[in-house]
Amino acid sequence: MKVKIGELSERTGASVRSLRYYERQGLLAPMRQDNGYREYSILALDQVQTIRFYLDLGFSTEQISGFLNCVLKNKEAFCEEVLPIYEQKLKEIDEQITLLNQIRGNLKDRITSIQLERNQVQEEKI
Incomplete structure (x- = not known):
């Protein structure tokens, strides 16, 4: 067909x-x-x-x-070409996760810093 x-x-x-x-x-x-x-x-x-x-x-x-x-x-298990490509993709994903976790940590730090500054300014106004 x-x-x-x-x-x-x-x-x-x-x-x-x-x-x-x-x-x-x-x-x-x-x-x-x-x-x-x-x-x-x-x-x-x-x-x-x-x-x-x-x-x-x-x-x-x-x-x-x-x-x-x-x-x-x-x-899939019988294709030797697949395993190294899978391993490389997993490595790339792990690197992306590490980078995203770093970015996430930086953003959380910035948010905390901004919130602390706002609280200090509000306390000074009182």
């Missing part, structure tokens, strides 16, 4: 624009009809859902392209 880009979009929730982007990134490879229309195999449904899953996890299309074929053919 073959599907056109509009139907693939509708069935996967990915916009037509996203599907064309996935194609440009080498993540999807539609066949072309004589009139130039894209035509996808039914397997593209699973492929697009897998792409969207990894995008939702925060991976780039470049990272996904490094392991997508393996994941689609095998289980």
Whole structure:
């Protein structure tokens, strides 16, 4: 069974624009009809859902392209390409969490400082 880009979009929730982007990134490879229309195999449904899953996890299309074929053919656990990418992503997330915690701490300190200053000014007025 073959599907056109509009139907693939509708069935996967990915916009037509996203599907064309996935194609440009080498993540999807539609066949072309004589009139130039894209035509996808039914397997593209699973492929697009897998792409969207990894995008939702925060991976780039470049990272996904490094392991997508393996994941689609095998289980994730059997794809050696996946583990180092996961480890790198986890490291990036941990670094972001550390930075966000520092920013959070700085903001809390500023809030406390501002509140103390306001209280002192109000006490001086009394």
